[in-house]
Amino acid sequence: MxxxxxxxxxxxxxxxxxxxxxxxxxxxxxxxxxxxxxxxxxxxxxxxxxxxxxxxxxxxxxxxxxxxxxxxxxxxxxxxxxxxxxxxxxxxxxxxxxxxxxxxxxxxxxxxxxxxxAPIIEKPSYEKMFAPSDQNDTILIVDGKKLHVNKTFLSYHSEFFRALFSSNFKEGQMDEIPIGDVSFKDFALLLSTFYPKPVFPSDESVEMILKLARRFLVSFAVISAEHHLMNNLKINIEKMLCLADEYGMSTLLEKCIRELNTMEKAKKLKQSETYDQLSAETKLKVYERLVDSS
CATH class of the missing domain: 2.60.210.10 (Apoptosis, Tumor Necrosis Factor Receptor Associated Protein 2; Chain A)
Structure with missing residues (x-):
């Protein structure tokens, strides 16, 4: 608006x-x-x-x-x-x-x-989103709370859940499956990016979504996060470049490198805390961009 x-x-x-x-x-x-x-x-x-x-x-x-x-x-x-x-x-x-x-x-x-x-986004109710339903056939226990989900749907979107629900794991035979080392809020946030009705990432949530998407092998969440960052105007280029490099978001990486079109921007990147975290391959791309722009 x-x-x-x-x-x-x-x-x-x-x-x-x-x-x-x-x-x-x-x-x-x-x-x-x-x-x-x-x-x-x-x-x-x-x-x-x-x-x-x-x-x-x-x-x-x-x-x-x-x-x-x-x-x-x-x-x-x-x-x-x-x-x-x-x-x-x-x-x-x-x-x-x-x-x-x-x-x-x-x-x-x-x-x-x-x-x-900025659009006013209503925060989703995770309790309602993962409430009991005829379409759900299993329960995940996260942080002491229950999430009612559908095995087939989660398996389609995540290799982690595909393996978890298989007969090769004892969890596949359990009615209630515990998921450890993650808070209910963060886990529900990850699932909400694709299940049951997608909720788009925000500046505040995008980094957590990427972190959990890598752990639980949810490729669609990475795609959703990349789309948000491609159209983002608030997160600085140094941070976006670091995220693109770390989580393999090639389209975002190329966009960030294209925007490094002045020596001033390059110096700012090199002096930032994130520069040392970049891979050697990305540092080389940054160098080649500066050579082309000089």
Whole structure:
């Protein structure tokens, strides 16, 4: 869900040889600090917009999308319109462009940003989800609580349960099967990704889902987690790269590597705590990406 676009027009600011704050203004819950500089050796202007929107976040907004248009008052530079997407981990926008003028120019900008509200997700009732039913034929005991499930359905989605319910294991002959070393909440969360009505992962649950999906060999849960992370805007790229590498999510891994398109991003990754956890193969892919981008 999204709200009405928030529009703003700045004052007119003169450019000179110094990098400086051109304007700092708040408007309808959005504060923007606009800075600018001139690179004479490259005949380029450089502008940066830093946005703060904590007030909107407190109202449920999780991102802003729209555009910024920068204008030359003297019309010595063509107006430039730029699409932007602002999230919790990406609140800056930078634009650099060439110029032909020989004198300092005066600029102003306009933005139109649409707030996007995070969906309100109702938490599932695991007690109801795994209550007794004619469709269920066995009971799992987790953390002292009973989950009524269907053997065939679980076996189809998990090699772990396929083996557990087979005649080769004593558990396959039991009416109630204990599952140890996992909390009821976390285990029910894993099962809920595919059974009986799928519940999608969230930023808070995705890492636990991946951990348990590996233990209980639930490939669909990994696919669901990868889909969430592919469309996620809050978890930083370093964390997503680490998860993609650890849990074999190849599509997410390639996306993360493509986004490492500047030396600044590469340095940030190398200085992060997660870098040393990456496999040698992924580190090589990161290096090759930087070579291609240089």
């Amino acid at each position: 999204w709200g009405a676009a928030i529009e703003y027009k700045s004052g007119k600011c003169n450019m000179d040889s110094n990098t400086k704050v051109l304007e700092s203004k708040s408007h309808k819950g959005i504060k923007c600090i606009w800075t600018g500089s001139i690179y004479y050796s490259f005949s380029k202007y450089n502008f940066k917009w830093k946005f703060y929107w904590d007030e909107l976040k407190s109202q449920g907004v999780d991102k802003l999308t729209g555009h910024i248009t920068v204008f030359s008052v003297n019309n010595e530079c063509t107006a430039i319109k730029m699409n932007v997407e602002l999230t919790e981990n990406n609140q800056e926008f930078t634009k650099e462009f060439g110029y032909d003028c020989t004198t300092y120019d005066t600029f102003y900008y306009e933005y139109s940003l649409t707030p996007h509200y």
